[in-house]
Amino acid sequence: MTQASFLTPQVMSIVGEQTEPRHGKIDAHQIRKFAAAIDDPNPIFTDESAARAAGFAGIVAPPLFNASATRPVPFRSGLLADGQYDSAAPPGLTHLQTMLAGQHWDLVRPAIAGEDIVEVFTTKSITEKQGKTGNIVFVEKEATLTTPAGEVIERYGSTLILRAPPPPLPPYAAPEGEAAATASRPATEWTDDGFIKSPDMVTMFMFAAAIWGVHRIHWDTPYAQAEGLPLPILPGWGLSSYLAELAGSRAPAGQRLRRIDVRYRSSAFPGDALHCTAAPAAEGEGDLALGIVNQHGAQVATGSAAFSD
Structure with missing residues (x-):
């Protein structure tokens, strides 16, 4: 039986609309929180x-930090029951589960602590397809971050998936010895082809706090299980930040990271050992091919990175 479309005139009314400008400041203390959360000691x-x-000219913001400086900070009445912003989903679809499918960044120049920035979002498209468990909505958004004078610092975009949540899961029972194994691993362990990041619940909290990530699937275990997840999941933004750190370490002499594209293939959980890799990309696909595989061999994310002077 075909499900009725989610794409009502109310939903589609925001396509092409720009948000009101969001203002923020690149703050050295917040930069430190972000760098600590992804364990990047640069x-x-x-x-x-x-x-x-x-x-x-001063302390530099990590490549994917800047949007955290413009995150809205509403009072509780401005957040949905799941902790999401009431503007995260199109109007009329806030009852659906929201997940990131991918993100990309064009990094025009590094931001420096003390700078004021302005962010404007545009909803580029809203589409729908039939999934195994019902209709899935895809929302494409793009944002531009500038100085108050209009100089572009970066552009970035995201693909948001909205769908009915899967059935809830029973309480998670960790395999015997998992906690001890996680605690014994370093937060970052470099390898010949990249590094292994080992986020735990503490680092999950650190990253959510650094970006004001209030969505409950990132920090509330019972809620995550009610959404069909075994545990809270690491924000995709965190996975991309791992890959941006790795790509930056592979920048050719005299060049810097200019673009990063990441697709999220599966979820990452506290206790995972995330092997992040970088290798020369195929011709026409950027300078580096990026990937994340967990300790079970499951592909968590793929992507590419490009550099410029």
Whole structure:
């Protein structure tokens, strides 16, 4: 039986609309929180003298930090029951489960602590397809971050999936010895082809706090299970930040990360060992092919990175 379409005139009314500008400031203390959350010790993110020695005017924001500086901070009445912003989904679809399918960033230049920034979102498209468990809605959004004078700092976009949540799961029972194994692993372990990130519930909290990630699937275990997830999931933004850190470490001499595209293939959970890799990309697909595989061999994310002077 065909399900009635979610794409009502009310839903489609926001296509092409721009949000009111969001204002923020690139703050050194918030930069440090973000860098700590992804376990990136690059001194240009925390030490002004190191940043100036590297040729910057001050402490540098990590590549994917900037949008956290413009996140709205409403009172509780401005958030949905699941902790999401009431503007996260199109009007009339806030009852659906929301997940990120992918993100991409065009990094025009690094942002420096102390700068004021302005962000404007545009809903580019809303489409729908039939899935195994019902209709799935795809929302494409793009944002531009500029200085108050209009200089573009970055552009980024996201693909949001909305669908009816799957049946809830029973309480999670961790395999014997899992907690001890997770605690014994370093947060970052470098390998020949990249590194392994081992997020736990503490680092999950750190990242959610750094981006003001209030969506309950990222920090509330009973709620995540009610949404059909075994545990809270690491935000896709965090996975992309891991890959941006790795790509930045592979930048050719005299170049910097200019673009990163990431597709999310499956969820990452606290306790996972996430093997992040970078390898030369096929011709025409960027400079690096990026990937994340968990300890079970499941592909968590794929992507690409490109560099420029």
